[in-house]
Amino acid sequence: MGLKSKNISILISDGEHPLLTQVVYCLSKSSNIRVYVVSKNDKVPMKHSRYIHKFFHVPEFENSEKWFNHLDGIIEKNDIDLVMPISEDGILFLLDHKNSWDNFNKTTILTSSEFYKKGINKAELAQHMKTFDIPCPSTYILKNSTIADGNIKSLSFPCIVKPASGISGEGIHIFKEPSELKDFVLTTSKTYVIQEFINGYDIDCSVLCKDGQIIANTIQKGSEYENRRFAPPIGIGFLYNEDLLDVVKKLMKSLQWSGLAHIDLRFDSDTNTFKVIEINGRFWGSVDASMLVGVNFADLYIRVSLGENVEQINYKTKTYLSLKGLVKHIKRAPLKVFNFSFLKNQTPLFFSIKDPLPVILRFVNRTRVILAQRFSS
Incomplete structure (x- = not known):
């Protein structure tokens, strides 16, 4: 029986991370995946999501052994197939306890602790890339x-x-x-x-790897931005570029990377080359956008971790707007609100409509914080 026809229970072990929303969105597209979430924060809006089967609040204990005992109990009672951390801190925590936690073999595929820590640290990564002659600033x-x-x-x-x-x-x-x-x-x-400072433009590459080999990827370039400098884009366009992909392949192979990563690069217009800026060794904010153009990294990550062979996936070259990007776009072109195909296939709006309670709670919490700041000043 193939994995697509088998029911799979996934436990997200760091559900307090803000990227939980996008990851659950992607997993909701796989009807055979049941999502369980553990969080050290009991006030996460996504605990009320209709796409989460069970949400567990396990506080952060002084002794990590107690936390793992709680985690083991959840794994056993709910017959969990796979534990999937979604943040760098969550991954590092599991890697640091690899030799002392009996259920580590149930985690999704991960890079070795040595290379993972090197990859996500900008200083160590710069030295590593210099050693392996990988283009970088x-x-x-x-x-x-x-x-x-x-x-x-x-x-x-x-x-x-x-x-x-x-x-x-x-x-x-x-x-x-x-x-x-x-x-x-x-x-x-x-x-x-x-x-x-490199004259040129920013461009990103998202990958799923196993033992240094890229299994799936998307390449995206920012098209809409907030006013805050250096903030992630709120609108992106997907494209193909073999020269960029060759650089990323060399980088991932040098780190023997396993798992997900989002690589920030910059095109150097003076030398016509792509240079690696940094690696985000986790899920990323536009992972739901990748899913909408044909690459569901969350689903693929689970399938590869359970031993399935995945063929190369071609994705669509189109644009995507986050909710912030959509609001900004509609202010400029109000009639876009009636383009239902665009709203469904190039924004997360329909997901928010189908799962409204977490969105409402986030809005309420944000409003409460803003009001508190205004009245305290």
């Missing part, structure tokens, strides 16, 4: 407020400074002059990477 490491004046003067400006670990464009700075960078260096004790 010129990179300097800033640690404990130390980088020699000579190094600063040798940099080309403008330059970008970003935390060695971080998400959603948080903590990123761009400096136009050496004096600005020098002032910043003196105020921080964290580890940062300093990279040359």
Whole structure:
């Protein structure tokens, strides 16, 4: 009996992560997958989703052994086939307990701890790519407020400074002059990477890999953005590019990557090359967009982890708007609200309509926070 005709029980082990919404959206498209969720946060709006069979609140204990005991009980009682972490912290937590947790063999395929930690750390990844001759920006490491004046003067400006670990464009700075960078260096004790600014444009590649080989991928480029600088795009267009894919193949092979990853790249218009910026070793915000163009990474990840062979998948080259992107788009073109094919196939709107309670709760929570901030100021 093939996996498509067999009922499969999946346990998401880090349901407190914001990407739970997109992952559950993708899993809801597979009728034979039953979704269970464990979360350290009991107030997650998605706990009320009609697509989650059971939601378990397991608090964060001082002793991780107690947490795993609770997890083991859920796995046994509900006959869980596969445990799937969706965030980098969730993956790292399971990898760090690989040798002490008896049910680790039930997890989805994962990269080794050594290569995973190297891949998601911008500083270590930069050094790794230099070793393996993988195209990337010129990179300097800033640690404990130390980088020699000579190094600063040798940099080309403008330059970008970003935390060695971080998400959603948080903590990123761009400096136009050496004096600005020098002032910043003196105020921080964290580890940062300093990279040359590349003339060109951002472009991303999402992949599912096994033992360093890419099984499925999509390539996407931002088309709509919020006003916040360095924020993820709220509108994207899917495309094919073999030159970019060759760079990503070399990168994933060098890390012997297994599992999912979202690779940020930048096209260098001065050299006509694609350069790797960083790896997000987890699900990503536009994973639901990939599903709408033909590549359901969540479903594929489960099938590959359970031993199924997956053939190459061709995806559609079309655009996608997040809910924020849709609102912005409709303000410019109000009649778009009547294009039901577009709304269904290129936005997450219909999913939100079918599963409204989590959306309503997120709106209420957000409104409460905004009102509290206004009245406290």
